[in-house]
Amino acid sequence: MRKIATACIIDDDPIYQYTMKxxxxxxxxxxxxxxxxxxxxxxxxxxxxxxxxxxxxxxxxDINMPVMDGWGFLQHFMQLPYIPENNMTVYVASSSVDIADMNKAKSFSFIRDYIVKPLSIEKLKHLFSKAA
Incomplete structure (x- = not known):
């Protein structure tokens, strides 16, 4: 399996970031x-x-963060000139199970999926293998 070069975690929870890393x-x-x-x-x-x-x-x-939440990030992200042709795989990873949040995530064409945290090791391996 080809390993991807770089992954990005945008989340204000230091325990979640540490665990994912x-x-x-x-x-x-x-x-x-x-x-x-x-x-x-x-x-x-x-x-x-x-x-x-x-x-x-x-x-x-993540969607619930201080300073700029995930929705704000996604709004700015989709305005970048190299998005989406760069083929980045973007997932919303949130502890929210609110249907409104899930539907809002679907409104961004470049979002691959909405994933409810925590992510299992197997799920994480699967997501990385799909992106590779």
């Missing part, structure tokens, strides 16, 4: 992990990348 590292699912604690940090990174090789192939974004 450790699982990704343990199972060697990618070479590099970008971590952001809110949508603003993430969108600033994406806006300032001038080498497409530094863009992640796989993005997990």
């Amino acid at each position: 450790k699982i990704i590292e343990k199972y060697e699912l990618c070479n590099r992990i970008l971590e952001f604690k809110n949508g603003l940090e993430a969108i600033n990174y994406f806006k300032n990348v001038n080498d497409k090789n530094l863009l992640p192939e796989l993005v997990f974004v």
Whole structure:
């Protein structure tokens, strides 16, 4: 199986970020992990990348975060000139089971799926293998 180069986790929960990172590292699912604690940090990174090789192939974004939530991030993200032709796989990963949130995520054409946290190791491996 081909390993993806870079994955991105946008989430304000340090325990979730730590757990995701450790699982990704343990199972060697990618070479590099970008971590952001809110949508603003993430969108600033994406806006300032001038080498497409530094863009992640796989993005997990939470919706409930301070400063800029996931919805704000997604609104800005879809305005970037290289989206969606870069073929990034984007998942909303949230603890919310609200149908309104799930339907809102579906309104973004580039969102692959809405995933309810926590993600099992098997689910995470599956998502990485689909993106590779």
